[in-house]
Amino acid sequence: MSTGRPLQLAVLISGRGSNMAAIARACAAGEIDARVRLVISERAGVAGLDTARALGLETRTIAWSGATERLRFERALERALADARADLIVLAGFMRILSQEFVEARIGRILNIHPSLLPLYRGLHTHRRVLAAGERVHGASVHFVTAELDGGPVILQSRVAVLPDDTEATLSARVQTTEHTAGSHGVESGPGSMASRSRCRWWRILMSAGRVERAALVAAMLISAAWSQAAPPPQAPPPQPPQFVATYTIAWHGITAGTSTLELQSTSPQLYLYTSTDRAYGVFRLAFPHALRQSSRFRVAAGQVEPLTFQAGGPGNDVMAQFDWKSGQVTGMAKGKLLDLKLQPGTQDPLSVQIAIMLALQARDAPESFWMLNTDEIDRYEYRRQGQSTLDTPLGKLRTILYTSHEAGSDKTTYLWLAPALDYMPARAEQHVKGSTQVSLEIQAFTRR
Ligand code: GAR
Secondary structure, three states, rough: OOOOOOEEEEEOOOOOOHHHHHHHHHHHOOOEEEEEEEEEEEEEOOOOHHHHHHOOOOOEEOOOHHHHHHHHHHHHHHHHHHHOOOOOOEEEEOOOOOOOHHHOOOOOEEEEEEEEOOOOOOOOOHHHHHHHOOOOOOEEEEEOOOOOOOOOOOEEEEEEOOOOOOHHHHHHHHHHHHOOOHHHHHHHHOOOHHHHHHHHHHHHHHHHOEEEEEEHHHHHHHHHHHHHHHOOOOOOOOOOOEEEEEEEEEEEOOEEEEEEEEEEEEEOOOHHHHHHEEEEEEHHHHOOOOOOEEEEEEEEEOOEEEEEEEEOOOOOOOEEEEEEEEOOOEEEEEEEHHHHHHOOOOEEEHHHHHHHHHHHHHHHOOOOOOOOEEEEEEEEEEEEEEEEEEEEEEEEEEEEEOOOEEEEEEEEEEEEEHHHHHHOOOEEEEEEEEEEEEEEEEEEEEEEO
């Protein structure tokens, strides 16, 4: 697609200008049918201005020193854009918020580069917040600017894995490398990718709204196209569960009744053994003299958890189940009777379901429901995200996402406070029956292996 003359870009910066330089180099190399006509900094003396001059680009400083400066800045900016006959404005590390009037008069003609996987982490300090939340994947977004801060339609995104020893500086450096994708790697590409899907969808919406000049659209398309032609990103491998031991105290109607230890080990590549051992304290030993043990063996392939066997020992509650995914049956014994049930796609056992939730959240999916082996039946459990909260725990303050799990028709609801910092293991869990808390678990220790 060509508009006749190369598209004229005005790039707005506030500092170093490495994105501006990457765009200018891509234009100069003919990767984008565009030209950086003008670089505008809202601060005097920043490194990006020197870089722009060294690249032979025209620069302007329009100082913006306080909140009341916006109107003056935007008037001067309008004049500069008109002089430069700029078709498209690119905010490349521009750290000011333009007014609603300015933005709405140019819908589809302003792009922004934001260092997060929008809609996650709008605003400032994205790398710090991503680390604090224990995210596994992070990245950058290029989006159309609307009056909502970092809220406009996303054109394309880059992704990087968050590494266990990342600091704010290392993570930000890695994300920025992907922002400069015209000359490197990292931008998600290919049919069906989030980038190309959203590009097409928004292209159509904006076209039908008739609000966008063709040149601006072409520009966005060209920039997107050039970026997506870069080498395909190193795909973050589907997450594998961590190996860990987690210990919880168990309370029964508010009285501490024992401990529960959950241990996940990998027995060979993709195969895992997950065990839970409950030990009763004090008088509760009278009722439960032996440790209660459950175990699940499962396989993890392409981020999906597939249970193979499940065993539980308990008075009147013994289960020995084998999952045969080829025949689609689960067989064995439960409560002293033969078990022979039809597997539903994605069926979990009571232990593997926790790992399935963990992996879904790490892959940024929101779990909504699971079929689950429930002693001698397979039932559907609905999962609902209820919000988030920070809990005071023996491990310190933990940010958590609250989920409820409920089986239709049952009077039990389980509340799970899942902590990203614990790979989405629960920091706390409560079982409510008809609204009152019967059993609760609270994290005491969590050790990764
Ligand atoms: C870039 O990482 C960009 O994503 C971010 O500022 C950095 C500027 O670097 N932008 C924002 O945070 C916008 N809210 P640069 O000046 O070297 O291009």
